[in-house]
Amino acid sequence: MTKQLEKIYEGKAKILYLTDNPDQVIQHFKDDATAFNAQKRGTIADKGVMNNMLTAHLFEFLEKNGVKTHFVKKLNDRDMLVKKVSIVPVEVVVRNVLAGSLAKKLGKDEGSQLAHPVVEYYYKDDALGDPMIMPDHVLVFGWATQSELDTIRAAALRVNGLLLELFKNHGIRLVDFKLEFGRFKGEIILADEFSPDTSRLWDMESGEKMDKDRFRRDLGKVEESYREVVRRICGQ
Ligand code: TMP
Ligand code: ASP
Numbered sequence: 001m002t003k004q005l006e007k008i009y010e011g012k013a014k015i016l017y018l019t020d021n022p023d024q025v026i027q028h029f030k031d032d033a034t035a036f037n038a039q040k041r042g043t044i045a046d047k048g049v050m051n052n053m054l055t056a057h058l059f060e061f062l063e064k065n066g067v068k069t070h071f072v073k074k075l076n077d078r079d080m081l082v083k084k085v086s087i088v089p090v091e092v093v094v095r096n097v098l099a100g101s102l103a104k105k106l107g108k109d110e111g112s113q114l115a116h117p118v119v120e121y122y123y124k125d126d127a128l129g130d131p132m133i134m135p136d137h138v139l140v141f142g143w144a145t146q147s148e149l150d151t152i153r154a155a156a157l158r159v160n161g162l163l164l165e166l167f168k169n170h171g172i173r174l175v176d177f178k179l180e181f182g183r184f185k186g187e188i189i190l191a192d193e194f195s196p197d198t199s200r201l202w203d204m205e206s207g208e209k210m211d212k213d214r215f216r217r218d219l220g221k222v223e224e225s226y227r228e229v230v231r232r233i234c235g236q
Contacts, residue, residue, distance in 0.1 A: 002026065002081055012038060013051070013197055023184075024072060025084045029055075033197070035216040037129045044215060048078045050226045051195035056080055057234045058163065058194045065162050067155060069190040070182060085182025085191045088144050091122040091130060092152060094160045095176040099200055100213075111207075117160050119153055124180070144188075151188045152181050159190065167201065170232040172210065175200035196226050 004026055005018040015028040029048035034041050052074065059071035072081040095102060095118045099110040102118075121138060122130045138144050144152065156179055167174040177199035180192035192198070196211035203210055210225040230236065 002075060013047075014193070019081070023084055024081055026075065027080050027082045027193075029078050029080075029193075033212065033215050035212070037126060040216070042215065044226065045223050047197070047223070047226060050230045051193060051197060052078050052080055053230055053234055053236075054195050055193040058166075059190070061166065062159060062162060062190065067158055067162070067190055068187065070184065070192075082191070083182075083184045083189065085184045085189060087124070087180060087182045087191060088148070088152070088188070089124040090133070090138055090143050090152070090181075091124050092156045092179045092181065093120040093122065093176060094118070094156050094179070095120070096160070096164065097173065097175040097200075097202075099175050117157060119156055148183075148188050155179075155181070155188070155190060159194075163194070166233070168204070171204045172229070172232065173202040173204050175202055196229055201229060 002024070003020040005020065007015055007017055008025065009016040012034045013030055013032060015030065017026040017028065019026055029052040031043045031045060031047045032041070033044045033047060056071065056074040059069045063069055063071065070082040070085050072083060074080050096114060098108060098112045098114060103110045121133050121135060123133045123137070123143070124130060135149055138149055139146060159179060160174070164174045177194065179190060179194070181188050182191035199211055200213060201210045202208065209219060210229050214220065214222045214225050
């Protein structure tokens with residue numbers, strides 16, 4: 001039995017607790033939802049349960065396909081055991097379809113397919129609103145080395161290839177998503193989560209949004225959409 005010890009971190013959607021194993025922590029998923037750097041707040045019923053289930057399912061799938069992740073095992077509805085990484089303070093966004101902040105920045109409509117996936121980097125700092133950065137900034141400020149950055153970019157693109165296919169097989173268009181990586185025993189591994197909180201998922205037939213944009217943009221049917229993603233991907 002894993003023993004839950006003190007809280008070491010509480011973010012907007014998750015809490016981390018130490019365990020009796022110094023190499024492992026418990027990642028707990030909350031129902032709290034925020035958007036626009038926490039200016040908009042709310043809760044999505046059972047979101048924590050659904051994001052825990054989805055992240056467990058997808059990280060297991062990625063591991064089976066050669067992507068190293070922090071996932072160890074699912075403990076219960078809202079908790080998973082993960083490796084205790086030191087997080088690289090760079091959020092990695094991969095885009096397949098023009099949407100969100102990129103569409104807005106360029107004054108274009110959402111929805112056009114990009115000719116190839118685009119990888120973007122953001123400095124993980126809430127006080128600054130996670131500003132977009134260039135790879136050179138990552139190096140010059142020492143957030144990661146060139147070799148770590150190469151590993152991160154390759155892993156992000158591999159995750160994209162694997163998940164594009166998986167979501168497509170369940171009638172979902174993987175528009176874009178955000179990943180975080182950490183260091184564990186000298187290695188870069190995928191950390192954090194993969195859920196409708198951190199991705200854009202559009203139904204392939206109707207084009208309906210099935211992700212956190214429903215909350216950000218007050219589109220309704222937020223819980224229902226998350227539940228449908230879980231139903232298709234995890235079969236429950
Ligand atoms: P963006 O279009 O708003 O830049 O978002 C790109 C992707 O990153 C989208 O799938 C949502 C995800 N994302 C997060 O996970 N956390 C964030 O704080 C933001 C702004 C976006
Ligand atoms: N979760 C982020 C926040 O609170 C942003 C977002 O997902 O839109 O601010």
